[in-house]
Amino acid sequence: RRGLVWLRNDLRLNDNTALYRGAQSCRELAAVFIACPISWQEQDEGEPVVAFRLACLRELQQRLAERNIPLYFLEIARFQQVPRAMEEIVHKLEIEALFANSEYPYNEQRRDDAVRTALKNAGLQVEFCSDRTLLPPGAVKTGGGETYKVFTPFKRAFVARCGSDYFAPLPPPRKMETAAGWPRWIQLAEQHNLVRTIPGKLPGYELTPDRNGRLLGWMPGEKAGARHLRAFREKIGRYALERDFPAKDATSRLSPYLNCGAVSIRQCVQMAFAENGGGWSGGNQGAECWLGELLWREFYTHLIAAFPRLSMHKPFKPDTDRVPWKYDAQLFRSWCEGTTGVPIVDAAMRQLNETGWMHNRLRMVVASFLTKNLLIDWRWGERYFMQRLIDADLAANNGGWQWAASTGTDSVPYFRVFNPYSQSKRFDRHGEFIRRFVPELRHLSEKAIHCPPPLDGYPAPVCDVAQSRDQAIAAFAGLRNL
Numbered sequence: 001r002r003g004l005v006w007l008r009n010d011l012r013l014n015d016n017t018a019l020y021r022g023a024q025s026c027r028e029l030a031a032v033f034i035a036c037p038i039s040w041q042e043q044d045e046g047e048p049v050v051a052f053r054l055a056c057l058r059e060l061q062q063r064l065a066e067r068n069i070p071l072y073f074l075e076i077a078r079f080q081q082v083p084r085a086m087e088e089i090v091h092k093l094e095i096e097a098l099f100a101n102s103e104y105p106y107n108e109q110r111r112d113d114a115v116r117t118a119l120k121n122a123g124l125q126v127e128f129c130s131d132r133t134l135l136p137p138g139a140v141k142t143g144g145g146e147t148y149k150v151f152t153p154f155k156r157a158f159v160a161r162c163g164s165d166y167f168a169p170l171p172p173p174r175k176m177e178t179a180a181g182w183p184r185w186i187q188l189a190e191q192h193n194l195v196r197t198i199p200g201k202l203p204g205y206e207l208t209p210d211r212n213g214r215l216l217g218w219m220p221g222e223k224a225g226a227r228h229l230r231a232f233r234e235k236i237g238r239y240a241l242e243r244d245f246p247a248k249d250a251t252s253r254l255s256p257y258l259n260c261g262a263v264s265i266r267q268c269v270q271m272a273f274a275e276n277g278g279g280w281s282g283g284n285q286g287a288e289c290w291l292g293e294l295l296w297r298e299f300y301t302h303l304i305a306a307f308p309r310l311s312m313h314k315p316f317k318p319d320t321d322r323v324p325w326k327y328d329a330q331l332f333r334s335w336c337e338g339t340t341g342v343p344i345v346d347a348a349m350r351q352l353n354e355t356g357w358m359h360n361r362l363r364m365v366v367a368s369f370l371t372k373n374l375l376i377d378w379r380w381g382e383r384y385f386m387q388r389l390i391d392a393d394l395a396a397n398n399g400g401w402q403w404a405a406s407t408g409t410d411s412v413p414y415f416r417v418f419n420p421y422s423q424s425k426r427f428d429r430h431g432e433f434i435r436r437f438v439p440e441l442r443h444l445s446e447k448a449i450h451c452p453p454p455l456d457g458y459p460a461p462v463c464d465v466a467q468s469r470d471q472a473i474a475a476f477a478g479l480r481n482l
């Protein structure tokens with residue numbers, strides 16, 4: 001029979017559950033990718049993440065072609081148009097079974113439900129696979145059958161449940177006998193063409209890779225992702241000790257690849273298990289710590305699947321909507337541009353703007369600065385991150401922002417506000433990171449760089465850190481249920 005794999009943020013050949021299932025159970029197999037630039041823009045997916053996705057798709061197309069699996073590309077404006085388009089595609093390509101890996105944010109789930117219903121009504125077999133996470137959301141529940149809302153018990157239950165389970169990655173799909181029966185392109189209704197040429201860019205998305213194929217310094221694709229994973233294996237043992245220091249290259253930098261699926265979560269776990277005696281607690285401190293971070297990703301994805309309001313810009317703790325958030329466009333701009341006059345914040349924001357990525361410690365620092373010191377609505381920061389991050393992921397980003405803003409479940413307590421100057425001295429002691437991204441401060445000594453004296457060409461701090469901290473705490477203290 002003829003099958004179709006609908007690719008989304010799972011852009012790899014290896015260990016791709018839907019792709020593997022499709023190849024196992026069909027005689028002929030094609031793949032389709034549906035770009036929805038307007039919906040993506042409406043949910044704040046920015047140029048870096050979309051351009052990276054498209055570039056990974058292009059690499060994957062070649063690898064699929066080697067296995068006689070043609071990849072079709074369709075561009076339509078919105079998710080709402082997908083079910084109809086999909087009905088037409090499967091009809092014209094004479095497809096009998098559709099395979100896809102599940103996605104968990106609310107809009108994506110609704111889109112997929114509509115596609116499932118439409119195709120089942122048309123008599124197709126439809127299979128949505130669990131692939132993005134180690135266990136499907138909902139699989140780990142409290143004794144009372146509830147979703148875990150706190151990370152540590154979630155982690156404990158997760159590890160107990162999968163103690164010695166081995167999340168073995170799947171092999172790549174088999175080579176199909178032929179691709180000869182698949183047309184080069186077909187015309188769909190409303191002037192939409194289903195084509196086998198992936199465009200260089202999409203409307204509204206101008207960013208493209210440079211001459212060497214890199215995007216903001218990142219090499220897209222499954223092969224590049226595998227190289228990152230191999231390189232990180234060499235240093236995983238030091239992860240627990242070094243991961244908090246942004247000047248060091250001590251974390252895996254796998255997030256862009258994990259996010260668009262160029263690397264799978266099981267490949268990561270397999271590598272870490274191999275370095276850690278085959279399981280969660282084999283005594284390799286670095287590997288254990290890293291596995292814990294992978295479980296944060298798991299935790300936030302399970303949460304977003306369980307609580308649709310997290311996809312809707314709502315705080316997990318409803319009472320926090322009564323915080324008197326500020327909507328000061330000028331202050332916000334200084335934060336976005338890295339001109340707040342607080343060096344570690346400015347260096348971090350410039351790292352984001354220049355590379356599409358920010359070190360985790362600094363994500364916490366700048367999010368705390370925006371939401372506590374500037375008391376600006378966390379949703380402004382969440383949105384800016386979505387627009388600028390090459391690893392923008394609704395679940396992890398929303399989780400991180402609500403954690404920092406103390407609006408989420410298992411958040412930082414509102415009375416514990418990061419002091420950016422102490423964070424800077426502690427985690428960038430010699431000012432190496434600041435010097436890298438804030439050239440105006442390069443000449444300053446290790447002592448002066450964290451909180452510089454008035455300088456020509458560098459702004460004075462936009463707020464008094466101690467005073468604004470007290471104001472933030474007071475603003476939260478009046479609320480109930482925190």
Ligand code: FAD
Pocket residue numbers: 243251252253254255256258259293294296297298300358359360361363364367385389391392393394396397398399400401404
């Ligand atoms: P490593 O330290 O090597 O960790 C390995 C992987 O574990 C990461 O690639 C990521 O998939 C996962 N991970 C690690 N920490 C976390 C975490 N706290 N929450 C969820 N997953 C985690 N991560 C994203 O992938 N996309 C986002 O949009 C995103 N937004 C964030 C916003 C804020 C305010 C904060 C505080 C954190 C955010 N994170 C986000 C989580 C984390 O900062 C990044 O995953 C990490 O910095 C990526 O670098 P790495 O791949 O070198 O991570």
